[in-house]
Amino acid sequence: MLKVELRTLEYEDLILEEKGWAKALGIELEPQLNPEPLEIYCELSKSGDLIAAKGWVKGKMLLSCDRCLKEFENPYKSFFEIHYRSQCVEEEQEKDEVFPEGEFEIVYFEGDLLDVADQVRQTVLLSVPMRALCKEDCRGLCGGCGCDLNLSTCGCSGPPPDSRWEALRKLKF
Ligand SMILES: [Zn+2]
Numbered sequence: 001m002l003k004v005e006l007r008t009l010e011y012e013d014l015i016l017e018e019k020g021w022a023k024a025l026g027i028e029l030e031p032q033l034n035p036e037p038l039e040i041y042c043e044l045s046k047s048g049d050l051i052a053a054k055g056w057v058k059g060k061m062l063l064s065c066d067r068c069l070k071e072f073e074n075p076y077k078s079f080f081e082i083h084y085r086s087q088c089v090e091e092e093q094e095k096d097e098v099f100p101e102g103e104f105e106i107v108y109f110e111g112d113l114l115d116v117a118d119q120v121r122q123t124v125l126l127s128v129p130m131r132a133l134c135k136e137d138c139r140g141l142c143g144g145c146g147c148d149l150n151l152s153t154c155g156c157s158g159p160p161p162d163s164r165w166e167a168l169r170k171l172k173f
């Protein structure tokens with residue numbers, strides 16, 4: 001599981017290492033984002049009332065290519081670093097300590113169980129690329145007949161006549 005009892009962090013740092021299906025780890029993910037078990041590594045250390053969590057998520061996602069629409073596997077390994085702060089820390093708060101609050105996101109949580117699952121989920125979601133291409137030079141589908149230009153060439157191949165050249169030709173004397 002991706003839950004840690006705060007007590008155990010009081011005296012020593014912890015390392016979480018998990019490999020499993022998102023659902024089994026308490027993470028809600030669409031099936032395309034979890035076609036195989038995730039690998040998770042997370043170091044946890046407590047300093048004052050802040051808990052630093054640093055680690056990575058490794059997995060694979062199924063995407064469909066923006067150009068040829070084919071489904072492909074996109075392996076990723078994404079890093080995260082975050083700070084947690086317990087909401088009930090009025091007692092024994094060390095106010096003098098300086099934390100780099102501006103540098104990291106601080107997530108507040110309640111109770112004495114810290115659950116890293118949501119951070120893992122967000123890391124996976126942030127790993128989805130803005131532009132999905134099965135390969136950098138994917139040739140996409142033919143605008144004329146719709147065939148996959150990576151697999152075949154069709155009768156309508158060749159770029160359509162570019163009217164800008166026509167305009168240039170007229171300028172020449
Ligand atoms: Zn493609």
Ligand SMILES: [Zn+2]
Nearest residue numbers: 142145154156
């Ligand atoms: Zn075509």
